[in-house]
Amino acid sequence: MTGSNNAEVSPNPLVIIPALNEARSVSQVVSMARSLGYVVCVVDDGSTDMTAQTARSAGATVLRLPLNLGVGGALRCGFRYAVAKGYSTVVQVDGDGQHNPNDIPAMLKRMVSSDADMVIGSRFITTEHRYPVAHGRRFAMRVLAWRASRSVRAQITDATSGFRVIRAPLLGYFAADYPVEYLGDTVEALIAAGYHGARVVEHPIQMSPRRHGDSSAGVMAGVWYVVRVLLAASLMRGRSARRTSGQTLLGHDEELSASPVT
Amino acid sequence: MLLISTVVLVRKRLLSIRYGLGWITVSLGGIAGAPLLVLLSGQARKLGFTPTGFSLGVFITFLGLLCLQLSISLSGLHNAIQDLAEHCALVEERVRGLETRGEATKDSQTVAHKESG
Numbered sequence: 001m002t003g004s005n006n007a008e009v010s011p012n013p014l015v016i017i018p019a020l021n022e023a024r025s026v027s028q029v030v031s032m033a034r035s036l037g038y039v040v041c042v043v044d045d046g047s048t049d050m051t052a053q054t055a056r057s058a059g060a061t062v063l064r065l066p067l068n069l070g071v072g073g074a075l076r077c078g079f080r081y082a083v084a085k086g087y088s089t090v091v092q093v094d095g096d097g098q099h100n101p102n103d104i105p106a107m108l109k110r111m112v113s114s115d116a117d118m119v120i121g122s123r124f125i126t127t128e129h130r131y132p133v134a135h136g137r138r139f140a141m142r143v144l145a146w147r148a149s150r151s152v153r154a155q156i157t158d159a160t161s162g163f164r165v166i167r168a169p170l171l172g173y174f175a176a177d178y179p180v181e182y183l184g185d186t187v188e189a190l191i192a193a194g195y196h197g198a199r200v201v202e203h204p205i206q207m208s209p210r211r212h213g214d215s216s217a218g219v220m221a222g223v224w225y226v227v228r229v230l231l232a233a234s235l236m237r238g239r240s241a242r243r244t245s246g247q248t249l250l251g252h253d254e255e256l257s258a259s260p261v262t
Numbered sequence: 263m264l265l266i267s268t269v270v271l272v273r274k275r276l277l278s279i280r281y282g283l284g285w286i287t288v289s290l291g292g293i294a295g296a297p298l299l300v301l302l303s304g305q306a307r308k309l310g311f312t313p314t315g316f317s318l319g320v321f322i323t324f325l326g327l328l329c330l331q332l333s334i335s336l337s338g339l340h341n342a343i344q345d346l347a348e349h350c351a352l353v354e355e356r357v358r359g360l361e362t363r364g365e366a367t368k369d370s371q372t373v374a375h376k377e378s379g
Contacts, residue, residue: 043351063351069344077348084352180344 013108013165014087015040016078017060018071019095023049026095030058033093033101041081042095045074051095071162072185076178079166083175089167099163103205107165110203117170117198120156120190121163121205131207136219140226144187147233151194156202160186163205170198181232191233265289288328 015033019026019042026042033040042055046068056062063077075092082090091107093099103121111119123131124141133141141160148159166174173196179188193200265286272282299320303313311319 061355063355065347065351067343067347069347073344073348077351080348081352081355 012037012039012087013089013091013104013167014038014078014082014085015091015093015101015104016075016082017042017055017093017095018045018074018078019043019047019051019055020045020068020074021047021049021051022095023047023051023054025097026051026060027054027058029093029095029097029099029101030055030060033104034059036101036104038091038101038104041078043074043078043081045069045071055095070180070185072178072180072188075185076175076180079171079175079178083172088171089165090171092162092164092166094162098207100206100208103163103203104165107163107203107205110201111165111167114201115199116201117167118190118193118200119165120158120161120200120202121207122156122158122161122202123205123207124157125202125204137222140222143226144229147230148187148190148194151191151233152198152200153194154200156190156200158202159190161205162186163207170196179232179236187229188232188236191236195236264292288324 015038017026017029017033017040030040030042040055040060042051042060042062044052044055044062044064046065052062052064061081063081065074065077069077078092079090089108089111091104093101093104099121107119107121110116141158145156145159149156170193173192174189177192179185179192190200268277268282268285268289271277272279277285299317300313303316306313306316
């Protein structure tokens with residue numbers, strides 16, 4: 001798979017922001033993305049605060065999940081919306097303010113120049129901007145990056161980055177069957193992309209420290225995360241496609257796509 | 263015991279008929295299989311198992327298979343819930359869009375009506 005037949009990127013990619021209780025930061029991310037001219041879709045993953053209202057007032061389309069599905073589920077919902085609305089390219093950005101939407105144009109350019117199906121915003125591709133990570137966590141990230149690199153047959157330095165550009169046909173595959181069962185959606189998505197023969201490249205980005213809240217990853221949680229992702233990755237090989245309503249949902253969404261892209 | 267519990271639970275609607283039938287089959291199978299187990303225990307002794315150990319082994323294997331089957335059911339339900347939740351979010355957004363468009367049309371019609379009136 002090498003992107004679409006021509007190397008064009010949709011002139012108006014959809015920015016998807018999965019958010020769980022990010023009322024304090026999501027509006028700023030939405031506003032920044034919108035100021036660059038992008039349409040923004042926030043997927044509220046069962047928040048108990050004012051995330052949906054805040055995002056809506058900042059000008060985003062909001063998809064409200066009635067219960068918490070995890071980042072993978074929220075992203076799949078966003079991908080399904082994008083496919084339904086006829087978008088061929090999406091940009092996945094975190095809602096906590098750590099990703100800078102100003103990097104999006106450069107990532108889109110990188111996608112065109114390298115004819116890639118997915119561009120990952122990497123914190124570690126250059127040594128210019130050091131992103132502070134604890135040694136244990138960095139080690140875990142290296143193991144996961146090694147596993148992801150094997151799958152996509154390319155050098156990946158930041159497999160856990162949630163800042164990505166994805167385009168069709170990979171977007172369609174993800175809309176139907178994105179890894180949602182574990183918390184390791186970022187790594188598993190790369191492995192799934194590798195199985196689909198997708199071309200994955202990285203682009204250097206700077207990531208800000210979290211503005212609000214704490215990272216939930218402790219040492220033991222990190223070790224368990226790595227073990228679980230590696231096990232899940234080995235189970236993914238040869239797995240049959242989903243038989244359930246992924247197809248049905250997409251089928252229904254074709255009706256939705258009758259409405260023009262806004 | 264299992265048979266009675268199953269019937270009571272189904273009647274109290276704490277257990278669906280689908281699973282109730284399954285457990286009733288298991289109970290009846292247990293009752294019918296008990297004499298067979300006694301017969302087989304002689305063969306098991308030849309293989310070096312005690313009758314109790316053999317019975318326990320059969321029971322544990324059966325429970326393991328049962329757990330696996332229930333995990334399959336649970337995985338299916340989990341997938342269905344995730345799909346439903348996503349579907350719900352997409353439909354809600356669509357309804358919101360249609361309502362907004364409907365209100366806008368209504369407003370423009372009201373203005374047009376006032377102007378013509």
